[in-house]
Amino acid sequence: MDAGAVSDLDLDKYDADKQVKIICLGDSAVGKSKFLTKCVSRPQQLSTYALTLYKYSSTINGQTVLVDFWDTAGQERFRSMHPSYYHKAHACIMVFDVQRKITYKNLPIWYKELREYRPEIPCLVVANKIDADTKVTQKNFSFAKKQGLPFYFVSAADGTNVVKMFKDAVQMALSYKRNSNDFMDEVMRELENFDLDTKEESSDKDEETQEGKPDSA
């Protein structure tokens, strides 16, 4: 996905108070799309960018929050996402498949890349497909604990724990957004403000010069 594509996705909207961006990470076929379609009806296929956006609105403490869930479309095969996928994300849902151990073993690879781009955002670890192996909930998956991350056993197939995980992800994204002291976020905000100021100044100047100029006939 080239940077130009990202601007088509109007990333500035994620600066608005009530708009959050949540990304999904994890190996192919772990069930990312399945649980997103469980909670969000109309996915927006941006096939040109190999992206699917799931738009979701939720009312939190009486406020409507607009959430864009970003889902890859198979790029994860390369076990790495384009930097723009991470840009301005407010939370991450990292998924593995309890039936395929390699998808759990690959979590540190995903997590390392996530932290390169978004060092501070909340990250939820999701063990999916527990319907296929009910005993798995007694197993201990230490990765999340070691990293101090919230951990969820879910089944995107029968919906077990999906809504709770979803709501927690939105809540965490919102509180990150409100309290983020992420250095990069600060820099981006400063740059955007700076950009706005210069635009305003130059338009003031234009007005001045316009006033000074004789009306062109």
Ligand SMILES: Nc1nc2c(ncn2[C@@H]2O[C@H](COP(=O)(O)OP(=O)(O)OP(=O)(O)O)[C@@H](O)[C@H]2O)c(=O)[nH]1
């Ligand atoms: N038994 C079971 N199967 C699931 C579950 N979630 C997903 N699947 C199946 O796993 C396969 C992959 O699901 P997807 O949602 O397409 O996985 P994905 O991570 O989006 O895969 P890619 O987009 O291709 O990387 C499909 O056949 C799903 O039906 C689950 O909770 N339980």
Ligand SMILES: [Mg+2]
């Ligand atoms: Mg998918």
